[in-house]
Amino acid sequence: MSNFSTFFPVPGGGGGGGILNEEVFTTSGSFDPAAKGLSIGDKVSLFICGGGGGGNTYKYNQATGGSGGLVKQGTFTLTSTSAIPVNIGAGGTTVSQNGLFGGVGGLTSVSGSGVSLAASGGNGGWSTYTVSNSGNASPGMSVGPHWGATAGYSGSGYQSVASSAGPGVNGYGAGGFAKSTAVANGSGAISIGTYAMQGTGGGSGTGGGVGMPGIVKIYY
Amino acid sequence: MGYFKIENGIVVNAIVASAEFINTIEGTYIESQEGFGIGDTYDGTSLTKINTGPTEEEIAIEIKEQAKDWRNFELEKTDSRSAASDDPQHDTIIVYRQALRDWPSTSDFPDTKPTL
Numbered sequence: 001m002s003n004f005s006t007f008f009p010v011p012g013g014g015g016g017g018g019i020l021n022e023e024v025f026t027t028s029g030s031f032d033p034a035a036k037g038l039s040i041g042d043k044v045s046l047f048i049c050g051g052g053g054g055g056n057t058y059k060y061n062q063a064t065g066g067s068g069g070l071v072k073q074g075t076f077t078l079t080s081t082s083a084i085p086v087n088i089g090a091g092g093t094t095v096s097q098n099g100l101f102g103g104v105g106g107l108t109s110v111s112g113s114g115v116s117l118a119a120s121g122g123n124g125g126w127s128t129y130t131v132s133n134s135g136n137a138s139p140g141m142s143v144g145p146h147w148g149a150t151a152g153y154s155g156s157g158y159q160s161v162a163s164s165a166g167p168g169v170n171g172y173g174a175g176g177f178a179k180s181t182a183v184a185n186g187s188g189a190i191s192i193g194t195y196a197m198q199g200t201g202g203g204s205g206t207g208g209g210v211g212m213p214g215i216v217k218i219y220y
Numbered sequence: 221m222g223y224f225k226i227e228n229g230i231v232v233n234a235i236v237a238s239a240e241f242i243n244t245i246e247g248t249y250i251e252s253q254e255g256f257g258i259g260d261t262y263d264g265t266s267l268t269k270i271n272t273g274p275t276e277e278e279i280a281i282e283i284k285e286q287a288k289d290w291r292n293f294e295l296e297k298t299d300s301r302s303a304a305s306d307d308p309q310h311d312t313i314i315v316y317r318q319a320l321r322d323w324p325s326t327s328d329f330p331d332t333k334p335t336l
Contacts, residue, residue: 023246026236027236027237027238027241028235028236028237028241028242029236029237029241030241030244051234054257056319061332085244085245087233087235087237087245088234088235088237089233089236090222090234090236090238090252091233091322092258093254093255093256093257094259095255099279100280103234103256103257103258104232104258106234106235106236106258107233107235108235121234148277175324178266213236
């Protein structure tokens with residue numbers, strides 16, 4: 001059975017090579033090193049993503065999409081071959097009330113046998129009437145890979161101030177879209193979240209929804 | 221299926237898992253319920269949402285304030301054109317501006333805006 005240490009041989013080591021095996025979790029479960037033929041001292045590499053934040057489906061006025069779940073990666077040396085629990089963060093719930101945030105996405109975590117990695121869920125999106133003249137969504141607000149899009153109202157008049165959602169990491173953990181009925185054209189803000197890969201934040205405003213659950217990929 | 225992890229009466233995490241898996245891990249978990257999530261409270265029997273938003277009255281006030289903002293913005297935008305008697309839409313703009321001024325005292329306010 002190939003493992004991480006044969007794919008990336010230690011300095012002075014022999015050849016190695018080959019393609020890593022992968023186990024993907026989209027619901028919680030256990031990774032069993034022994035069943036994979038792994039031994040103490042072998043390495044495993046993880047890619048994990050928290051659950052996406054939920055959207056607020058209230059249709060007015062300013063809206064921000066739910067943030068995508070955080071993405072983390074790491075490589076670990078097994079200290080045991082006992083089964084390792086894998087918890088997949090759920091997507092945040094949606095709300096449909098002015099001024100509230102969508103639910104926070106769940107924490108995705110893998111912990112045991114020398115492995116310890118956790119990625120928090122994204123924050124919920126927002127929709128509100130209550131910022132008519134200050135604190136408006138501003139272009140460029142969505143600057144990180146996980147940030148939700150913004151769309152909304154500008155205090156001096158109705159105009160689009162939408163900004164795009166973050167693209168996530170390899171598509172995972174993307175920000176959710178935002179669409180406000182006060183914005184004539186929010187298309188700039190809705191293109192990313194609709195991919196709906198694991199960990200994507202829920203959309204806010206018109207047509208919003210819940211966040212996507214997280215994911216864990218284990219390479220060995 | 222979704223589950224909430226409960227610690228000290230608070231939902232501290234939400235995960236997707238099978239019932240079989242939940243039975244193998246430590247901690248207190250309950251089946252998730254729609255509309256509830258991380259940060260809400262659990263008294264051992266039922267969940268309580270801790271989010272509190274503005275009241276309907278506060279929302280209504282805000283809607284009217286924003287509508288007036290929009291009305292004022294429209295008046296500002298059309299001000300110079302209303303003074304230009306050679307504007308091809310001069311008469312229409314005059315009517316529109318009057319409708320904007322009257323709007324807050326009509327039953328259309330704030331849901332249905334005057335149109336040019």
